[in-house]
Amino acid sequence: MIECDNATNFKGAKRELDELAKLFASQQHQELVTRSCSMEGITFKFIPPRSPNFGGLWEAAVKSMKKHLLSTIGNVILYQDEFHTLLTQIESCLNSRPLTELNSDPNDLEVLTPGHFLVHQPLVAIPEPSLEGVPSNRLDRWQQTQEYVSRIWKQWQSEYLSGLQPRTQWTQQRNNVSVGTMVLLKEDNLPPLKWRFGRVVQVFSGEDGNIRVVTVRTKDGEFRRGISKICVLPVRNLSKSDSG
Structure with missing residues (x-):
């Protein structure tokens, strides 16, 4: 888990990682990689704005x-x-x-x-x-x-x-x-x-x-x-x- 503030670069990183996770999930021939990445995925926790x-x-x-x-x-x-x-x-x-x-x-x-x-x-x-x-x-x-x-x-x-x-x-x-x-x-x-x-x-x-x-x-x-x-x-x- 990564705890950070609400800076746009952090939110953009979250979106990029979410899209990457979906890409891995759609690749059936990389089942082993998908399973490993899903277990070691990153969860973002944002502090309240300001x-x-x-x-x-x-x-x-x-x-x-x-x-x-x-x-x-x-x-x-x-x-x-x-x-x-x-x-x-x-x-x-x-x-x-x-x-x-x-x-x-x-x-x-x-x-x-x-x-x-x-x-x-x-x-x-x-x-x-x-x-x-x-x-x-x-x-x-x-x-x-x-x-x-x-x-x-x-x-x-x-x-x-x-x-x-x-x-x-x-x-x-x-x-x-x-x-x-x-x-x-x-x-x-x-x-x-x-x-x-x-x-x-x-x-x-x-x-x-x-x-x-x-x-x-x-x-x-x-x-x-x-x-x-x-x-x-x-x-x-x-x-x-x-x-x-």
Whole structure:
């Protein structure tokens, strides 16, 4: 199910998908394909017109990014091309965020991102040299734009990761951290669109039985981290009523 507002492009997408479903149903020689598509079809759920508060989840992400955008560029006047480039890269940052694991396979380290719904794969960016510490009067227009992107990314990523962590005291046991759990590692100085995630392969408890440290397997190897340095990705467990 896709829940969205009443924008004309979303309604047009619904009409196109409805027509595609009818086309598949009329092709008797593709019975197997038709059966598979009907089981995995998309159901659109629209929020009420002119009621953005019903879309609080995505509106909150937009509000957060606007806050960091305004605090970063302030009263700086950008050329149209510069501003368009900046907003496009910020959009990529938002759509690169991990949402949940793609499957529960302990050997699979892939996560679902908004980019999968747009281009069917995670969004990537060309690495740019770090401009931290370089005086602004020594930067050209392109470098200044990239420095804005880097600052906004750093602030927004930190805020997003903090939002994923449970609001509990560190002395309380976190039952959701167990072997096989997909987590994000809180790392400093990661470039835009770069996330480090992996699966917990080992847990270590303190004398009180509470989990304090975990070993996480990533694409770059295994790392040992305190639980304050990891964020558990949301996982939705489908019940029989959901799958029916």
